[in-house]
Amino acid sequence: MQAVWHAIVEPGFFASSQVQLAATIGGVVAIVTAGVGVFTVMRGQSFAGEALGDIGAAGGSSAYLVGAAPLWGFVASSIVAAGAMELVGIQRTRGRDLATGIVLGVGFGLTALFLYLTTTASSATGAPIVILFGSLFGISSSSLPLVLALSAVTAGILIVLYRPLMLVSVSPELAAARGIPVRPVGVAYLIALALAVALAADTIGAILSTALLVGPAATALRVTTRPHRALLVAAGIALACTWLGILLAYDSYYWPHHGWPVSFFIVTLVLACYLASGLKGRGRRRARAA
């Protein structure tokens, strides 16, 4: 029994302070991001989430340039980008993905520029890889208070706006008829989205943050149709995938090529959950047809 346990969990896993920190930050971020993600999937704004993550990379790399913590860069640039998307008209369903695409194109260009300036102007080699792919094990404990504070703000927006946001996401017309200010609610949601994406970008990498945002939420919405149950399921899946990913990455030190990236495991687990939920739905439909 002991031997099996040690084969799954390498000795020293729970005692390592680096692992404890990664599990704390990763867990908090996973829960918050997945919660925001449920609304993102319901509103059909996955592309906006993905774009905010990519644009966040521009901020992350410019933070390196001025010597600030990347998280500040991620937060600032994704909030600015959310504002720009709102201006070019992300709220309208028609032409929404064009608006996102245009903003993303500019953001990509800026990322390229800042990464170029970072690698030429300073000796911060490795910065591009860290910003783009993240490294949960490389987070310093000094960023913990900031991560927790931003997570609390994001969760607060979701809790305060829960009912109007749910109604606006399900049916904007009905919400407008009930006198809910649709546009301000949408803007507040975009800010929450930008914060969540920035947090996820800082932990699992700018271009992989979409995995935590969209994957668990889409899986949950396939499993259940009730909104708050979907929120709980999404948070649970995100937490499980993140922690299992950390465990596997820790174990992978003894695999060929020593030390596989955490982000890879998290993304793969998230996709596996989504595919599995599809199988379940199909089985149920077949059973009903029979």
Added chain:
Amino acid sequence: MADVVRGPPSQMFSGFMVHAWIIATVVALVGGAIGFFVVMRGSAFVAHAIPNGSFAGAAAASVVGVSTLLGLGVFSLGGALGIGLLARRGRRDVATALTLVFMLGLGALFVSFSVEDESSVTSLLFGEVLGISSNELWPTLVLAVVCLSALAVLWRPLLLASVLPESAHRVDPFKIELAFLVLVALATTMTVPVVGTTLIFSLMIGPPAAARSFTARPGLALVLSVVIAVLVVWGAIALSYQTYWPIGFFVGSFSACAYTLGRIWAFAAPRLGSRALLAAQS
């Protein structure tokens, strides 16, 4: 990145720079043409996902030791099929997002395996058009011809299915979607090794979106889209050559400028037109 030797502005059209101009023009032709359908079908996310995800293919190729072009081809086609199949059941944007992040996750894994330095990663993502050799020229040209001929063959059914998805009885929408995804994958394979993923994405969105604000006629919009794309790329090369800044930055900004001009035109033209009409009547 910066190890390409650049001369004074008078040499902008000589030597290795000739390759850059040819390649960039060909890429703009293909990007502008396929982008017309990207905008029409509302597939901006797909146009972002396939090139961006295919970067994993390049990383995989460097680990296994095969040519970059092969790796990109396999991954971009795989991504296109993945998006197509996943989107059959479930939301299209979710399918696209998950396919993309999975490919990127694989990319992160391969990058951690490979011994290559990170400047090759950034040049794949953001493009380095100024260092193209002549053996990279031919595969790109051949794939461009394949892409444009496929587009010519598919022009009518694709246009019909994109404008009126319900009325296209004789064509299976799933087959059309797959054909379109494969087209994007082909364009990706041909452009990413030479100009990076950012550039082709910007070219497939900005110029066609601008063109559609200027005209509603499909043929004219296609031509206009290609023309704008070529102008954007030419301007970007010239400035990139002068400043040493990455070309992706200029392509992204110019594409957004073209789109903004298009929006202003679409906003102002009807008002100006009706005012002129009123003036003529009175």
